[in-house]
Amino acid sequence: xxxxxxxxxxxxxxxxxxxxxxxxxxxxxxxxxxxxxxxxxxxxxxxxxxxxxxxxxxxxxxxxxxxxxxxxxxxxxxxxxxxxxxx
Numbered sequence: 001x002x003x004x005x006x007x008x009x010x011x012x013x014x015x016x017x018x019x020x021x022x023x024x025x026x027x028x029x030x031x032x033x034x035x036x037x038x039x040x041x042x043x044x045x046x047x048x049x050x051x052x053x054x055x056x057x058x059x060x061x062x063x064x065x066x067x068x069x070x071x072x073x074x075x076x077x078x079x080x081x082x083x084x085x086x087x
Contacts, residue, residue, distance in 0.1 A: 004056030
């Protein structure tokens, strides 16, 4: 089982800065998901800012969340020293 999300911040455009339970920080780009009907609300960046952690994953309301394994496996590591992406 992959680590779960313990903290999330929305970064523009359509990216999440995630901190996982193993203290890794990663960036998840969800732009490719916006064409799926369930994620259409996320095209509104004001709505994206309402992201929060719920049960080890990210959610926006009672209907929109993303699988925590997807978040971990499809995100890119963040260099904690200078904030640059790698990987």
